[in-house]
Amino acid sequence: MKKIMSMLLVLSMLLMGAAMAESETLTMATNAAFPPYEYYDDETGEVTGIDVEIAQAICDKLGYELEVVDTDFDSIVPGVVSGKYSFGMAGMTVNEERLQSVNFSNTYATGVQVVIVPEDSPITSVDDLFAEGADNAIGVQQGTTGDLYATGDIEEAGLGSVERFKTGTDAVLALTTGKLDCVIIDNEPAKNFVAANEGLKILDTEYAVEDYAACFAKENTELLEAFNTALAELTEDGTVPAIIEKYIPSTEAAAEEAPAEEAAAE
Numbered sequence: 001m002k003k004i005m006s007m008l009l010v011l012s013m014l015l016m017g018a019a020m021a022e023s024e025t026l027t028m029a030t031n032a033a034f035p036p037y038e039y040y041d042d043e044t045g046e047v048t049g050i051d052v053e054i055a056q057a058i059c060d061k062l063g064y065e066l067e068v069v070d071t072d073f074d075s076i077v078p079g080v081v082s083g084k085y086s087f088g089m090a091g092m093t094v095n096e097e098r099l100q101s102v103n104f105s106n107t108y109a110t111g112v113q114v115v116i117v118p119e120d121s122p123i124t125s126v127d128d129l130f131a132e133g134a135d136n137a138i139g140v141q142q143g144t145t146g147d148l149y150a151t152g153d154i155e156e157a158g159l160g161s162v163e164r165f166k167t168g169t170d171a172v173l174a175l176t177t178g179k180l181d182c183v184i185i186d187n188e189p190a191k192n193f194v195a196a197n198e199g200l201k202i203l204d205t206e207y208a209v210e211d212y213a214a215c216f217a218k219e220n221t222e223l224l225e226a227f228n229t230a231l232a233e234l235t236e237d238g239t240v241p242a243i244i245e246k247y248i249p250s251t252e253a254a255a256e257e258a259p260a261e262e263a264a265a266e
Contacts, residue, residue: 025065026223028055029085031073033141033167035192036247037091037109037212038070051089053243054108054234055214061230072166074143077101080217087220087227091186093145093210103218106228107211108235109244112187113146115203116175116194123182126205129154136160136181139171146184149208172197188248 030038030051038049047068059066069085076088081101091111094104117123129136130153138154140147142164155162163180165171171183172193184207185193194200216224234240
């Protein structure tokens with residue numbers, strides 16, 4: 001009997017140790033095809049970006065290790081709900097549909113949805129997508145707000161068709177090969193795609209402006225509250241703004257750097 005009790009005690013201690021070790025690591029689900037918020041660093045081969053750095057700063061403040069898992073965008077919310085991931089952070093917008101499944105943190109960044117078109121496109125503004133008789137083939141990343149907007153505003157209104165892709169890269173590739181008329185996506189990755197693909201441009205008019213936040217399982221309120229507290233403190237002390245500025249320099253900062261760059265060129 002003593003041997004059995006001893007074995008049970010050892011097993012109990014091992015299970016407790018495993019639970020503690022697991023609790024010391026937070027798993028962040030993301031989709032690493034959304035620069036500058038999350039993407040693979042060419043030199044390190046690791047996922048980096050705004051979301052990763054903010055999540056790391058929050059984990060450091062709370063005393064957790066951070067594990068980043070790259071997965072399909074539309075599997076992030078189900079994975080968080082099931083407990084597979086501690087939270088999701090992937091340039092994700094708060095909307096009513098997602099709020100039915102998860103809770104969201106406070107906002108940490110603002111995103112703008114834009115439209116990418118070929119330079120010679122007859123689509124010259126967002127309004128052209130809603131014009132009477134419009135029938136455009138529109139590319140989006142599946143499960144994103146661009147997908148939701150295009151589905152509700154355009155496809156369901158009979159103003160065109162929506163082609164859904166696993167990544168924004170795939171959607172833009174289809175645009176460059178003439179399979180699409182435009183792509184709806186966040187402004188920051190849109191800039192990267194246009195820079196990397198000759199013959200594309202971003203329309204001057206915005207499609208939508210939205211706020212980004214991290215998502216949590218509804219029952220995980222304690223972690224959500226701790227996350228929000230750390231996020232507020234890191235925003236107040238300048239850490240979060242500095243991370244965003246690092247990847248998305250403000251107009252003022254860019255203007256200040258311009259003379260130095262010109263002088264260096266001379």
